[in-house]
Amino acid sequence: MQVDFYHLTQLPIERALPRIAERVLAGGERLLIVAGDERQRAALDRLLWEYAPESFLPHACVGAGDDAMQPILIAPDVNAANAARHVALVDGEWRDEALTFERAFHFFDEDRIGDARAAWKALAGRDGVERRYWKQNEAGRWEQAA
Template structure:
């Protein structure tokens, strides 16, 4: 069974949270795929990951770059997994995939968007009923992630 994590974004937007989570995956030697809800959002996150930190960038690729097997992080608006990632991130309205193909699935949702919260609640119920390990994370007032469930 996969571990499914739900990250409730209400203090920081996706573009501030995602790079740090991807860096942790890279530090652990995990390959990741990030599924976004649209091509426009994919392009914005793609550009952001190249410049999000002054002292470096986060190595990643998209279908425009090719060479998927060589990419530690792959960005997509589809359900593909061409870099054989074991961790899948879904955000910006992308649907939760079948977690069975991954060790870990991370759903990042905007807590200020009622539709996103409703989708996350429905996904939580679905994966919980399927027997997957689920955890819910929310940021504290200090900006640290706290496990809430």
């Protein structure tokens, strides 16, 4: 299982998440997006419809339709009703339930850096967990730092 830590320093989640979602779908996979805050989930729902005119990211919020059919499902917790094997934790909060997925994307900003460091350290000793740390350079491009 792979956990990618994405430290948001230049670009907000609204710019980073759609690109990750596009890559997951292009690989034939499904994605679960987790945000505890209802307002953030509603904003992400709008974002995935509107972020780029040439793009289409089929998705829904939990309970808005047939959750099992959704390529991308936005949820308040780590429950892959859409059978996703990839999870994006977008509210800065690490959840150990993400370790049941093939790949987890943990997004955090400066406000949650302490929590992210604690999660990084806690995962260091776990068998079968590969950790990668991505940071943004001044141009906003992702660079693997660890």
